[in-house]
Amino acid sequence: MLLLHHPVELLGMLLAGMLVPLKQAAEVERALQRRMAMVGSSVLLAGPLNITLIHSIRWEHLNGTASHTILQYERHNLTICMPYIARAHLHASNGSLLLEDLQESDSGIYRVTINQAERESFSVLLDVLKPVSHPQLWSSGLVAKASGEILCEVAEGRADIFTWKKDGQMLPPDRSYHLSGSLSVLHLRMVKKSDCGSYSCNVSNGISWQETSLNVTVAGLSPPLQDVLRISVVALVFAAVSGWGIIFPVCQSEKLRIRGELWRWLSAYTCGLVCISSILAGTAGLLWMREEGPSIAVILPEIFLLYVIVITFLVASTVTFQPTKLIQLKSTAAQRTMGYAAPGGVLLVVLTSSFHMKNIHQRHEEGCAAFMDVTTLVVSTAAVLALPILAIFLCYHTTQGWLQEHDSNCADKERSIEMSLPISKDPDLTC
DSSP: OTGGGOHHHHHHHHHHHHHHHHHHHHHHHHHEEEEEEETTOOEEEOOOSSOOOOSEEEEEEEETTEEEEEEEEETTEEEEOTTOTTTEEEETTTTEEEEOSOOGGGOEEEEEEESTTTTEEEEEEEEEEOOOOOOEEEEOOOBTTSOEEEEEEOSSSOOSEEEEEETTEEOOGGGEEEEETTEEEEEESSOOGGGOEEEEEEEEOSSOEEEEEEEEOOBSSOHHHHHHHHHHHHHHHHHHHHHHHHHHHHHSOTTTOOOHHHHHHHHHHHHHHHHHHHHHHHHHHHHHHHHHOOOHHHHHHHHHHHHHHHHHHHHHHHHHHOTHHHHTOOOHHHHHHHHHHHHHHHHHHHHHHHHHHHHHHHHHTTSOSOOOOOHHHHHHHHHHHHHHHHHHHHHHHHHHHHHHHHHHHHHHHHHHHHHHSOOOOOGGGOO
């Protein structure tokens, strides 16, 4: 009741009670000396200062909750406990302890008690560390407009501090996070072209530090868009070869134009190429929409490509297996549809593939990686597709040459026979 009448005194007592634990913690902090040492090295742990007369010394190792006696000195008798024999050396004059061949398991608190009766004690916190190894830097596939990560890992040693730099400039700490004492991750949100550059990771602990740099590039094209580029290029090559197979026979003179069975196989092959090129172009459009979202500029060509696929497939199948049905076809509209399907399909594939390649090139400019080289793909595809057409033309012209030679030989024989016949002397036959 008396305290209620003196609130100022009550407040002072409460504050004093709160400050006592803080004062005790500060005293413990001052009494606990911190030391760091390397694995395999030696360390000298000093005892308390201002001790003039030493009767007994006791060193202990506190590792967690367990306490292990290292050595005990009393009346000039020194007892060293296992496993510190040959590793622990005492300087009895000042109570300091020399530990050799340190291991990570030697980390912990070391407490020395001088003169057991007087209980003069002193504690040292020892942290035995391995030097950090050279960090390894690598990045996940960084693609523009997507999140990415750069990882820094230390194979050996505990890294207490990770420091990230880009092009020599320190990066803010909130951009990275540590998963463990050996791994740090730098997070990049919505990667862009400006994120390209040289990144360095500096790792350190109390006894060592190492640094590694990595040149990071940002790809403008994701793997699905790279597939779109490849498929569009192949579709364009298919369309170009099939267009050559359509245009070249038309440009030939009437006398040299391909006819008969070879024309049937050439028609079936070119229609098949147009059908396949349309399928490839349609597939590229679907992959583009799955990655970038639907667009009317892609959906409309997809519909026309589907129409071309159906018509060219029917024409190629009919020409190959039932060519007489084309001859018996009387409908003018159907004849025009089949006649214009292949050339129209070639034009449509060229336009859609060029559209995809233009958009892909724009997306590529958002990164800093080198553009994907498709030269080998173009050359190899064109060479393989052109071989059957070249074989058909070669076979046709070889056959035509043989026929012309055969006709010339027959004419020569007829002329020689006529010249060998005797000239008639009948006056009725003279002019």
